[in-house]
Amino acid sequence: MQRRTALKNIGLSFGAITLSSTVVSLFESCQTTQANWTPEFFTPEQADLVSKIVDVMLPKTQTPGAKELNISHFMDGFMAHVASPEDREFAQMALPVISILILEASSKTTVSEITNEDVDEQLNRFLRADQATQQAREEAVGVWSVALSNGEMPSIPEEGVAHAMLNSLRRLAVYAFKNNEVIGETVLAYAPVPGEQKGCISLEEATGGRAWSL
Numbered sequence: 001m002q003r004r005t006a007l008k009n010i011g012l013s014f015g016a017i018t019l020s021s022t023v024v025s026l027f028e029s030c031q032t033t034q035a036n037w038t039p040e041f042f043t044p045e046q047a048d049l050v051s052k053i054v055d056v057m058l059p060k061t062q063t064p065g066a067k068e069l070n071i072s073h074f075m076d077g078f079m080a081h082v083a084s085p086e087d088r089e090f091a092q093m094a095l096p097v098i099s100i101l102i103l104e105a106s107s108k109t110t111v112s113e114i115t116n117e118d119v120d121e122q123l124n125r126f127l128r129a130d131q132a133t134q135q136a137r138e139e140a141v142g143v144w145s146v147a148l149s150n151g152e153m154p155s156i157p158e159e160g161v162a163h164a165m166l167n168s169l170r171r172l173a174v175y176a177f178k179n180n181e182v183i184g185e186t187v188l189a190y191a192p193v194p195g196e197q198k199g200c201i202s203l204e205e206a207t208g209g210r211a212w213s214l
Contacts, residue, residue, distance in 0.1 A: 026077040037073060041080035041088065045111050046095045049102075050075060052111075053166070054173040056119045066173060074176045075169070094165035097158050098122075126163045127170065137163040 039047040051072040058066040066072065079091060099111055105125075106118040129137075141160035148154065 022081055026074050026081070029073070029077065037070075039076045041091075042076050042095070045099070047072060047076060049095065049099055049111050049114070050169065052114055052116065052119050053098075053123075053169055056116050056123060057170055057173055058177050066177065069177065069180050071173050071176045071180075075172055078172065078176075091165065091168075093156070094161045097156065098162045098165055101158065101162055122162075123166065126159070126166050129163075134163065 038044075042050060051067065054066040054071050054075070058071065060068055079088060083091070102114055102118055102122050103109065103111070105122060106114060108114055108118065137157070137160035139160075140157035141164055144154050144157050144160070
C-alpha cells in the first residue's frame with residue numbers, strides 16, 4: 001500500500017452514507033429512550049465514552065442534543081450492522097487509545113469519572129489543532145498504515161489515531177443528528193407533502209434561513 005492510499009483510508013470510511021433500509025431502521029429504533037439499552041458493538045465503557053464525546057460535540061441548546069436524540073445508540077447500531085469489517089477493527093483499536101489519552105490528561109482512572117470539561121479539552125486538542133499539527137498526525141498514521149500492510153508491527157501513533165477517530169465520530173454524529181426525525185420535522189424546514197414551487201427567492205424568504213429536511 002502506498003502512503004497516499006493509506007492517507008485516504010485514515011479513520012472510518014463512511015463519508016457517503018446511503019439511507020438504506022438498515023440505516024432507516026436504526027433511526028427508527030433510536031426515536032424512543034431505552035432505559036435498559038445494551039450496546040451491540042461498543043463495550044459498555046466504550047458506549048459511555050462515545051456518548052460523552054458526542055454529547056459535547058452536539059449539546060442540548062434550544063434544540064435537542066446528542067443525548068436526547070440517542071445519537072450514540074444509532075452510532076453503535078451503525079458500527080454493528082453497516083460499517084465495514086475494516087472500520088470495526090479500526091474503531092476497536094482507536095477507542096481505547098482515546099480513552100487512555102483522556103484519562104491521562106484528566107488524572108482520572110475510569111471512563112465513568114470523565115466530565116464534559118475533560119472531553120472538551122481533548123476535542124480542542126485534536127479537532128481544533130493547527131493545520132500543520134493535523135497534517136503531521138495524518139502523516140504518522142499513513143506511515144503506520146503502510147508499515148502494517150507490509151507485515152510490520154509498528155507502534156500505534158496515538159495522537160494520529162485519536163485525531164482520525166474523533167473526526168470520524170464527529171462525521172457520523174452530525175449525519176445522525178441531521179437525519180434524525182425530530183430534527184428533520186422541528187428544526188429543519190419540513191414539508192410533509194412537497195409540491196409548492198417558488199422560483200428566484202432567497203433561502204431566508206423560503207424557509208427562514210433553514211436548510212430543508214431530507
